[in-house]
Amino acid sequence: xxxxxxxxxxxxxxxxxxxxxxxxxxxxxxxxxxxxxxxxxxxxxxxxxxxxxxxxxxxxxxxxxxxxxxxxxxxxxxxxxxxxxxxxxxxxxxxxxxxxxxxxxxxxxxxxxxxxxxxxxxxxxxxxxxxxxxxxxxxxxxxxxxxxxxxxxxxxxxxxxxxxxxxxxxxxxxxxxxxxxxxxxxxxxxxxxxxxxxxxxxxxxxxxxxxxxxxx
Numbered sequence: 137x138x139x140x141x142x143x144x145x146x147x148x149x150x151x152x153x154x155x156x157x158x159x160x161x162x163x164x165x166x167x168x169x170x171x172x173x174x175x176x177x178x179x180x181x182x183x184x185x186x187x188x189x190x191x192x193x194x195x196x197x198x199x200x201x202x203x204x205x206x207x208x209x210x211x212x213x214x215x216x217x218x219x220x221x222x223x224x225x226x227x228x229x230x231x232x233x234x235x236x237x238x239x240x241x242x243x244x245x246x247x248x249x250x251x252x253x254x255x256x257x258x259x260x261x262x263x264x265x266x267x268x269x270x271x272x273x274x275x276x277x278x279x280x281x282x283x284x285x286x287x288x289x290x291x292x293x294x295x296x297x298x299x300x301x302x303x304x305x306x307x308x309x310x311x312x313x314x315x316x317x318x319x320x321x322x323x324x325x326x327x328x329x330x331x332x333x334x335x336x337x338x339x340x341x342x343x344x345x346x347x348x349x350x351x352x
Contacts, residue, residue: 144182146172151193156245157238159252160190160260190249191263197245198267205230210274216282217327220275224304224323231308235317243312246271247305272297279331289332300330 150172154163165186169176183189209223227244234242242248250264275297282288303326311319 143172143174143178147174147179147182147189148193148196150174151189152197152245155190155193155249156197156242157240160249160257161252165189187257187259190257191259194246194249194260194263194267198270202246202267203270206271206274210278215287216278216285217287217331219278220300220327221324223274224326227304227308228320228323231311231320232317240315241308241311241317241320243308244305247308248312251309272301275300282331286334288334291332296331300326303330 147168151163151168154168154171165176165179168189169179172179179189183192205226206223209226210219214222231241231243246264246267249260250268253260255261272294276293279288279291279296279300280293283290283293304323307319307322307326311317
């Protein structure tokens, strides 16, 4: 059982990395197996198709990396606006680290895969919509709490969260297109340009950029 579980885990790691580094259509099953060090027949023991392993790898990426980052930085122990800035600082640093390791800016896999496929792969589209909804809730909750604490002007939290996430994805996409990690610096200023801050009060100012955040 341990060896079987290990093989599946290696396949998910390989698929997650390759789908992020390249694209759905550019990645082949043979390539996933080669990176995982698994025979092709073993992949089909766990997954019935390329689409199936893509869905599983998205869930794997969410459960092992993305969700833990959201949970840490959007913790209720952090002030509402600090939740957003800390996450974006972490995201910038993480993207820079991936650039050093892979040699190019990768962007955010859920967004890039969604742009590539749209609704052409229904199972993948459903998983991407599920993840997008979960991500949006973190931003929406933080903005709602910021309104309650009178750190920002009254607004519709969901609308502001959508605007902020659109800016985030736009910055990541531009950095990926230009393959320029310096473009990622705009991530730390996007909350300031989008959210309407109230006059500074003690304990309510938008946190300054904290530089390189800790790893997850």
